[in-house]
Amino acid sequence: MNSANDLEELKTRLLADLNLAVSGASESPRLEDLKTKYLGKKGEIYGLMRGMGALPADQRPAFGQKVNELRDLAEERFAALEAKAEEQAINAKLAQSTLDPTLPGIRAPMGHLHPLSQVREDTINFFRGLGFELAEAQEVDHEWYNFEALNIPPDHPSRDMHDTFYVDEGIVLRTHTSNTQVHYLLDHKEPPIRILAPGFVYRVDNDATHSPMFQQVECLVVDENISFSHLKGTLFLWAKHVFGPDVNMRFRPSYFPFTEPSAEMDISCIFCGGKGCRVCKQSGWIEVGGCGSVDPAVFEKVGWDPERYTGFAFGFGIDRIAMLKYGIPNIAHLTRGDTRFLRQF
Amino acid sequence: MQISLNWLKRYVDLKETPQNIASALTALGFEVEGMTFRGTEIQGVVVGEVRECGKHPEADRLSVCRVFDGNEEVPVVCGAPNVAAGQKVLFARVGAELPGGLKIKKAKLRGVESFGMICAEDELGLGESHDGILVLDPSAPVGISMQDIPGLCDVLYEINVTPNRPDALGHLGVARELAARFETPLRYPDEALREDGSDIQGLVSLAVEDEQGCTRYVGRVVEGVTVGPSPDWLVQSLKSLGKKSINSVVDLTNFVLLEWSQPSHAFDLDLLAGKKIVVRRARSAETLKTLDGVERKLDERDLVIADGEKPQVLAGVMGGESSGVSEKTKNIFVEVACFDPRTVRTQSRRHGLQSDSSYRFERGVDPLATARVCDHLAALIAKVCGGKVAEGRVESISKAHPKKPRVVSLRPARVGKLLGVSPSTSEIEKLLAGIEIKSSGKDASTGSARDVDALRFEIPGFRNDLEREVDLIEEVARLMDYNKIPATLPSFPLTAVALPPGEKLASKIRHSLCDLGLSETISLRFTSRKALEKLILAENDARKNFVPIQNPLSEEWEVLPTTLMPALLQALERNQNTQEPNVRLFETGRAFFRSERSGERDSGVREEPVLGIALMGEWTDCSWDGPHHPVDFLRLKGLIENLLDGLRADLRWEYGSKAGFLHPVESAELYAMDSKEPIAVLGTLHPKVQVEYGLKNPVVVAEFHLDALLKSPKKPLLFEAYESHTGTVRDVNIVVAEKVRHADVLAAVPKEVLHLREVRLNSVYRGKGLPENHKALHYSFIYRHAERTLTDDEVNAIQEKVKVELLKNPNISIK
């Protein structure tokens, strides 16, 4: 024993056993048994090492090196075979899964933000980015704030544009968010003023495009040297934000007692691109909101000097923007609470 | 307001296409909301002459005609009863296409060939009549196309006239705007007046007793008229705007109204008692039967035109039956006046009677044109009905009534400041001159530096809305075209903009609840007494303190809501009815409560932001993989706990709510640590309310007052070391009677147990191995030392002490 021949014989036998082990034959040895047999603490390779003492001292280093080489070879071969076996076992297990991955996903409950809130938040974020502050006023207000202070006297035909709900003598459900302008200008006297006032407003009206309650956003800018041109610039910026960079805009003269000059802003029809369709009544234009320079009479009512300060205001319907943006045909969808509607958004 | 293109062309030459005219009107501030083409677009319809007309051999109702169309004579089968030889008719040649898409082809009708069609008015879109074919004036030249027949074809514009522009409620006013836009002259229509009758002073007397209500009154008399059917041009003019012809005099007053935007009234002079006209307030118990046949009770507030005995006209609104002009009328008194807009508006409202007259008086008529229009109308009557215009007018003018054009100053520099674009002085003058606003040079009235460059402009009476400098600046902008003003951005100092806390809270809640699987709804902020009653609220519940609407749209929407519950429950019911049984809704809305009015301009209404939540049916309906759990109180509670954790709200729970719409046991209220009023109530919907609202599936609801939630204390958000030591867990099975609650067990755990960090409920077991009406609560007691790992012995010792303490409670046993 313990000759070079023994070592060669052991190597040959090891390789043969390993081949047999991976051959898959029925009486083939198990890999772990072979490992114990050859590489275990009482295994044959260590046996060779232990028997090395019997060799002449001068042969020992060379023989020891050879045994070490054999051990390294054995370890390498076993590691490779084990890794392979492990992979085969995992693959076999994976193949056993009977799950049908085409079944619908099991979802966590999901809620939906109302389209009006989406438009409202988008509007608020846009104007906040321009430095506008959010302002609020009550929905039930004295008509002085809703009408008189905005240069709409009692028994004036311009009140026909505001079919008003009353809750008491002189107490109205606000017909527009413009009452916020009045409250804000009375409470704040430090220009510059840049406010944004989203909120619900009320009109005695109920059809496919009119709801007795709807949401408006009002913007007011006051400073020295604010011009009508600035109004156009600001509104155009907003319209491009909402309707995309290709949208066209036009201003046409209109009348609001609290702005002068007053205007309506139209955008090119987003459905037909301005060629004319059913939505825009063939005109190619869609009205989005009213605006104008602050009428000096309003400044006077709230105690600001109209010679020194100028400003602009505009308002648009959040409902209307949402209807345009998402193609909602009837305003009543917005307040029905129908989940078939809500879950679309 | 409907405007006829033919009519406009009386006063201004318009060569532009109908579309360009529409664009111009819109750019001038008269938004064109619709256009109707009356025959202008039709090709192939010409004046034809019916040369022969005979019976169809096979059909009694049909005629066979020979029609000459200017080129050839062709056989035509016609079904109209009024067709006759010799007529000039509108003939659609083969190949013509009529409105509605009818294409004229060669046809065989009951065996007779027909090459074209003789048209009725409606077939050409000229009107509604289908009584028979349209028969033209015999002088119409055969072969000319229908568009070349004067006054036949037209384009109608439906324009939106804002309340500040009563001048544009007449064709002359609209024509003036177009004349300015297209830089072409305006022709005034004044009819030449010949006063060849007797002196008016002997014919009628005028007394204006109320000069505040009637600031200007002008009357004329036309003697010896013949009232009858109107001439074609007049009938056609009115008809194009949908006005029926009544008689020649009434038609002329309507014509002048639609021309000058100035209402007028014609009386049968011989029916006026005492030949007197008295403008006064009505006396109580007086009545007037207006032209619409309604007998109206008058009182001292009503301004009327009376004769020597009784009211004949409700001033500015509508005339009476008894003195109206008829075919029998021989002598006419015509009135043109300026009534106080507010007076007309209030009496029109009071009597529920709006007329073309009241609409214009409310908005204001030209105060300087009264006599001119009266002369024009009298001359037209004399021209159309014969008769002689009496010499002179009866008239009245109040002190307050304007007698000459108003003068308004304009500083050119102010134009630039306000518009952001600076037209030159001469440009400004030219623009304004286009609508007859004349410059009268520099303003010398004040010497102040401010006004040194001011221009003075004379404002014509028809633009009585222009009172201030800014009004003129708007005119400059309008006439320049708004679209020529550049778009620029203002510049401002940088500023940090935070959301108001209430908005921030509401927004956070909306997003949290969406993330938790609820969908946001928005309800109309109206409800009904009945819907509130269905909530079976307690007598002293603040939700009963609602604000009614004085003029509600319907009974369902008669009050402002004090709670979102009715709206949410109704939304659940609508969903249930559309086969959507599983619904999770929330709304951040507003509640309105009646309160004391604290000042003259206080609304007397307190408004509060509220959050409502309503869940119905199964909670896990989003999954096809069961089991599906119906919504219940604990699931709602968990949802609210999630929400509050996200908001870091530190609230106190009290179980069992006094809110009438909640189950008395399966409910809770949330309080800030020191508050007396609950910030929120939540729970299973009371079964009675469930029935009242027709809801079949389980429903749980919650309502929060957001102002109170905003003010409530928040748990601080600070880092806590977590990685050093794992806890040691000891499980305990506690058996209690059903009536003993989890909170009771927790209360039995001694306070301040050393190292005890958490008592966690793992499960509740009922059934085998337990006494009847008992349950086993399985808890984990979790111990942790701040600095080191506890030993088993240490934990066992503490846990034993806890068990001993627990068992001192007679309701508790440990399994």
Ligand SMILES: [Zn+2]
């Ligand atoms: Zn379109």
